[in-house]
Amino acid sequence: MMENQNVTRDEMKRHRARKTTERTVPQWVSFAVAAGTFGALLWLERRRPLRHGQVESKLVRDARNLAVAAVGAVVNGLAERPVALLIARRIEKRSQGLLKQVPLPTWIETALAVALLDYTLYLWHYLTHKIPFLWRFHVVHHVDLDMDVSTAVRFHFAELLLSVPFRAMQVRVIGVSPLAFTVWQTLLFPEVMFHHSNLELPASWERRLSGFVVTPRLHGIHHSIVRAETD
Helix, strand or coil, rough: CCCHHHHHHHHHHHHHHHHHHCCCCCCHHHHHHHHHHHHHHHHHHHCCCCCHHHHHCHHHHHHHHHHHHHHHHHHHHHHHHHHHHHHHHHHHHHHHHHHCCCCCHHHHHHHHHHHHHHHHHHHHHHHHHHHHHHHHHHHHHHCCCHHHHHHCCCCCHHHHCHHHHHHHHHHHHHHCCCHHHHHHHHHHHHHHHHHHHEEECCHHHHHHCCCCCCCHHHHHCCCCCHHHHCC
């Protein structure tokens, strides 16, 4: 009877592990969130523009930036997501990585993983500015003559491809679950769109928010034509 109980417990553990590794945010949800955020910010930019006047036609810029984004989305779908999820599923089964060393409720582990992925992404961004080879691709994002929500998706596909090994390292070292990775991906695009948008926030909001998140006005400094400010 004890043997049967042990077998049942083992089966339950395996079932739980299998369930956890299969839990992810569906891609259509991530796409819907990104598209909804893009549309909302596009509308808000027209209502409350931070910078007035355009160097280029907005229609031409948006079409070009979205074309660049479409190529990047294909690369992301074929390279980053499959690789990251493969590693995340192995990590979940083997309980590897920083966050797997302490038993945590799923929601706390997910929140910590999202925060750590976001903060360590800064290291990749720093490298794209400091390593000339990487800057050659990242500069495509910075040479946009105007800046608005469409700039947020203007990344050279080669930069996205080169970031895959770094993303794999992030997932492995932190111990990111498939659920946490897809939550992070879902939140990342609205976040990037927000701080690239040409949206003027009320001064009181700007003061409060800029202390802990990147705001459109604050991020505008990073897109300066003066390289020292850009860095």
